[in-house]
Amino acid sequence: MMTAPYHLTRRDVAGLDLFRGLPAAALDEVLVKTQCRVLARDCRVFNQGDGHIRAHALLKGSVRISQSGRDGKQIVVRFIAASEMFGAMALFTDRRYLADAETLTEVVEVSWSEPDLLNLMTRYPQVAINALKVVGRRIQEAQYRVRELSTQPVDRRVAHTLLRLAKQAGRRAHDGVTIPFPLRRKDIGDICGTTLYSVSRVLTVWERQGFLVSQDQQLTITKLSAIERIADDEHTSPV
Amino acid sequence: MMTAPYHLTRRDVAGLDLFRGLPAAALDEVLVKTQCRVLARDCRVFNQGDGHIRAHALLKGSVRISQSGRDGKQIVVRFIAASEMFGAMALFTDRRYLADAETLTEVVEVSWSEPDLLNLMTRYPQVAINALKVVGRRIQEAQYRVRELSTQPVDRRVAHTLLRLAKQAGRRAHDGVTIPFPLRRKDIGDICGTTLYSVSRVLTVWERQGFLVSQDQQLTITKLSAIERIADDEHTSPV
DNA sequence: GCGACGATTTGCGCTGGAGCAAACGCCGAC
DNA sequence: GTCGGCGTTTGCTCCAGCGCAAATCGTCGC
Numbered sequence: 360m361m362t363a364p365y366h367l368t369r370r371d372v373a374g375l376d377l378f379r380g381l382p383a384a385a386l387d388e389v390l391v392k393t394q395c396r397v398l399a400r401d402c403r404v405f406n407q408g409d410g411h412i413r414a415h416a417l418l419k420g421s422v423r424i425s426q427s428g429r430d431g432k433q434i435v436v437r438f439i440a441a442s443e444m445f446g447a448m449a450l451f452t453d454r455r456y457l458a459d460a461e462t463l464t465e466v467v468e469v470s471w472s473e474p475d476l477l478n479l480m481t482r483y484p485q486v487a488i489n490a491l492k493v494v495g496r497r498i499q500e501a502q503y504r505v506r507e508l509s510t511q512p513v514d515r516r517v518a519h520t521l522l523r524l525a526k527q528a529g530r531r532a533h534d535g536v537t538i539p540f541p542l543r544r545k546d547i548g549d550i551c552g553t554t555l556y557s558v559s560r561v562l563t564v565w566e567r568q569g570f571l572v573s574q575d576q577q578l579t580i581t582k583l584s585a586i587e588r589i590a591d592d593e594h595t596s597p598v
Numbered sequence: 599m600m601t602a603p604y605h606l607t608r609r610d611v612a613g614l615d616l617f618r619g620l621p622a623a624a625l626d627e628v629l630v631k632t633q634c635r636v637l638a639r640d641c642r643v644f645n646q647g648d649g650h651i652r653a654h655a656l657l658k659g660s661v662r663i664s665q666s667g668r669d670g671k672q673i674v675v676r677f678i679a680a681s682e683m684f685g686a687m688a689l690f691t692d693r694r695y696l697a698d699a700e701t702l703t704e705v706v707e708v709s710w711s712e713p714d715l716l717n718l719m720t721r722y723p724q725v726a727i728n729a730l731k732v733v734g735r736r737i738q739e740a741q742y743r744v745r746e747l748s749t750q751p752v753d754r755r756v757a758h759t760l761l762r763l764a765k766q767a768g769r770r771a772h773d774g775v776t777i778p779f780p781l782r783r784k785d786i787g788d789i790c791g792t793t794l795y796s797v798s799r800v801l802t803v804w805e806r807q808g809f810l811v812s813q814d815q816q817l818t819i820t821k822l823s824a825i826e827r828i829a830d831d832e833h834t835s836p837v
Numbered sequence: 838g839c840g841a842c843g844a845t846t847t848g849c850g851c852t853g854g855a856g857c858a859a860a861c862g863c864c865g866a867c
Numbered sequence: 868g869t870c871g872g873c874g875t876t877t878g879c880t881c882c883a884g885c886g887c888a889a890a891t892c893g894t895c896g897c
Contacts, residue, residue, distance in 0.1 A: 428745065436744075484719055484721075487719065495690035497737060498736060499687065504744050513854070545874085552748035553854080559877085783844075795885075
């Protein structure tokens with residue numbers, strides 16, 4: 360599970376949204392409080408309900424955040440890419456993780472204890488303000504998802520989901536934009552509130568129309584404009 | 599629109615989550631920066647997209663926060679009761695209001711400008727940390743709604759919605775818990791992602807069964823346990 | 838008192854998409 | 868090479884609940 364150690368530098372923490380705009384001295388202080396781990400693929404970073412809460416961020420790799428109810432049904436809350444923070448909301452609510460976090464690739468993960476982070480926020484208010492910015496973006500996104508789920512049909516929701524993932528972490532490839540997470544149909548369904556069957560049907564059609572290619576759980580959007588049209592068109596068919 | 603002036607005291611701001619735990623001197627400072635308005639029923643506090651952003655809180659009355667897409671479909675993001683803050687996320691995202699806010703009753707509303715609030719947060723980091731707590735609770739709630747919309751049938755969603763409203767602002771009445779917002783069927787539908795028709799059908803059944811009474815847009819839950827059972831039962835019918 | 842408007846209820850038909858089951862393709866283990 | 872497991876595709880059935888229309892009930896303005 361734990362592999363080679365990773366040598367942490369000031370650059371590493373300086374690149375995180377949470378510590379943007381801090382003076383070098385503060386960054387060094389952050390560095391001291393940072394715990395760093397290297398984790399293999401398919402391994403739990405934390406579990407829903409756990410009480411040993413820390414605030415986390417990724418330096419490398421990707422993580423899936425998912426939430427499940429007692430009925431076994433689960434949703435994917437979000438995918439985390441390098442440089443993003445996660446698991447920090449637990450510190451400000453009921454002091455338990457609200458979701459599961461599982462590595463999708465090998466990752467380098469850093470984290471801070473609750474007292475350390477609160478201490479940093481108190482002495483460098485910019486850290487708290489940065490956190491508010493991150494959380495603000497996420498709440499906006501969550502509300503957007505609520506609206507989607509309430510008002511839009513499955514194909515539009517899938518389209519929005521792909522666009523959001525592409526915007527969050529997409530990489531230009533020779534033939535379009537690649538989404539750098541290993542995505543199963545089930546994951547996509549769990550993000551946008553549908554079943555793996557419906558996702559499969561929708562993607563198959565789009566692939567036939569040349570809007571995207573899907574292989575090995577890697578998805579490349581080759582005709583962004585087409586997907587955007589599907590996502591935004593008030594009525595799916597013009598008529 | 600603006601009626602009688604309201605005399606603001608230190609107590610008023612001390613009761614807000616945002617300023618919890620501040621020393622008296624700080625509260626006085628907050629007081630100076632506070633703008634206070636009295637608004638009539640059915641009037642806009644701000645509009646989705648507006649750029650003159652401020653952070654708001656209610657001292658009295660209630661407000662409906664709703665969001666609508668170009669297609670006209672709208673959702674209700676939440677209801678705001680006295681002492682709650684709202685509209686503040688705009689300061690930390692794209693500096694436009696993300697939703698509409700409309701008064702449901704006569705209200706007393708206070709607000710702060712962006713520079714004033716950031717200034718306060720910088721000098722009293724506790725304010726930023728308080729804000730994180732509020733936002734954390736809301737993000738948790740938003741994610742919960744996403745999961746509900748993805749996995750649960752209409753009656754369960756309505757039940758959850760009523761319970762959430764009751765928990766947020768419910769008042770003990772002689773015959774149960776009253777939800778103190780003027781609620782139309784459409785509002786309930788817009789909160790939990792269904793139509794006013796479906797809400798009506800569900801509520802009618804529950805009213806016949808004696809779980810609640812509904813009159814004049816006032817809703818009283820008379821049998822909380824029954825509603826909770828509906829909301830939580832893994833399978834709606836026990837078999 | 839009367840008409841208009843807003844909220845609610847209820848009947849009914851229709852469909853998006855959930856939820857099986859079955860088949861297929863691919864890869865890694867042995 | 869063969870087998871088993873995982874992810875995916877696709878056909879088919881079925882129903883929750885959307886959305887329209889129409890009736891009912893207040894309430895407010897005039």
